[in-house]
Amino acid sequence: MNDFRKPFDESIFDGTDPARRMLRELPTLRFPDDALESVFDATVRARTVAGKRWRSRGLALFIVAGTAAAAAAAWLIAPLVLGRPAPATPPSDARVASSAADAETIDRAELGLRLAFGVTERTLERFPVLNLLKTSFPSPSERKR
Amino acid sequence: MQPFRLPAVFWPVDAAAYQETVLLLKDTVFSYAAYLLGNAEEARDVTQEALVRLWERRDHVTPGEGARPWLVRIVHNLALDRLRAARNGRGFAVDPDGLAALAADGDTSPDRRAALRETVEAISGALALLAPRDRGVLLMRDVHGLRYDEMAEVLGLPLGTLKSVVHRARERLREKLLAAGVRPA
Numbered sequence: 001m002n003d004f005r006k007p008f009d010e011s012i013f014d015g016t017d018p019a020r021r022m023l024r025e026l027p028t029l030r031f032p033d034d035a036l037e038s039v040f041d042a043t044v045r046a047r048t049v050a051g052k053r054w055r056s057r058g059l060a061l062f063i064v065a066g067t068a069a070a071a072a073a074a075w076l077i078a079p080l081v082l083g084r085p086a087p088a089t090p091p092s093d094a095r096v097a098s099s100a101a102d103a104e105t106i107d108r109a110e111l112g113l114r115l116a117f118g119v120t121e122r123t124l125e126r127f128p129v130l131n132l133l134k135t136s137f138p139s140p141s142e143r144k145r
Numbered sequence: 146m147q148p149f150r151l152p153a154v155f156w157p158v159d160a161a162a163y164q165e166t167v168l169l170l171k172d173t174v175f176s177y178a179a180y181l182l183g184n185a186e187e188a189r190d191v192t193q194e195a196l197v198r199l200w201e202r203r204d205h206v207t208p209g210e211g212a213r214p215w216l217v218r219i220v221h222n223l224a225l226d227r228l229r230a231a232r233n234g235r236g237f238a239v240d241p242d243g244l245a246a247l248a249a250d251g252d253t254s255p256d257r258r259a260a261l262r263e264t265v266e267a268i269s270g271a272l273a274l275l276a277p278r279d280r281g282v283l284l285m286r287d288v289h290g291l292r293y294d295e296m297a298e299v300l301g302l303p304l305g306t307l308k309s310v311v312h313r314a315r316e317r318l319r320e321k322l323l324a325a326g327v328r329p330a
Contacts, residue, residue, distance in 0.1 A: 019283070019287075019315045019316075019318040019319040019322060020287050020315060022264070022267065022268055022322065023268065023283060023284075023287035023288050023318075024287060024288070025264050025268075026176075026180065026264065026265070026268050026288050027245075027248035027261050027264065027265065028172050028173065028176045028248070029172065029175055029176040029179050029180075029185070029188075029244060029247040029248060030172055030175070030247050030248070031171040031172050031174070031175035031189075031192060032189060032247070035189045035192070035193055036167070036171060038193060039167065039193050039196045039197060040164070040167075042193075042197050042200075043163065043196070043197055043200035044160045044163060044164060044200070
């Protein structure tokens, strides 16, 4: 049996539990700043650096892909804007005859399509937006005019 | 000295919440580990490991005050692992000077320092004589103010058993204090 639990205990500690009272007086200890920095280095900073690395990679990829796409588009569009260079020597008679035959075939096909889909002059008047067809793809008769 | 803060510019939301949680609870967690282990250096390692685990599990832990029981549980388990690894079962040499030097108190007067050192020395010396589980329950309940239900979750004990453990631990500490001739101020 412990003697100190009874009146002895009460008299010394004024009725309070000495263990609890002293534990409450225990000071909070301060986590060292350098240890805290190590924690942030291993967690948030590592993540932030990794994030920046991925952002840099993404930016580099965007620049390379964008440049490649722009170059490809320019290569495709340039002949339309600038026109094709004139041949150094005039085409032969056979080449001219072949091209004329091709053009005639295309004209016939185009005329057939216009007739098949009912795009007549009256249709074009009623739906001005279809004039794009007229201006872009004039009929053989209009072209001859 | 101001606590260390990382610049919050361009930070993801979870990183900012993590930082706030760490700054809020770091001293609590460190104190728990230090008094449980009796050694500031070991406590520093354990606390760092626990805070890194908090980062890894940040999606599953409520930030801010809600992370306190979770962190205490992690620190408790890490500290007990270290104590078990120590050969004598008591862990490490109790270092009251090292602990008192880290007391987070704005008053740095010599008298106050001496009083702090005396308190830390008395309590840490008495705590070191208790079993690790008794130390843990006293620190959780009487120093850090955890609720019984939170402690029961941390320790994996039924509530009734836990209250009994706390009561017995207080009695043992009281015995040790009285045996050492300690008188509260």
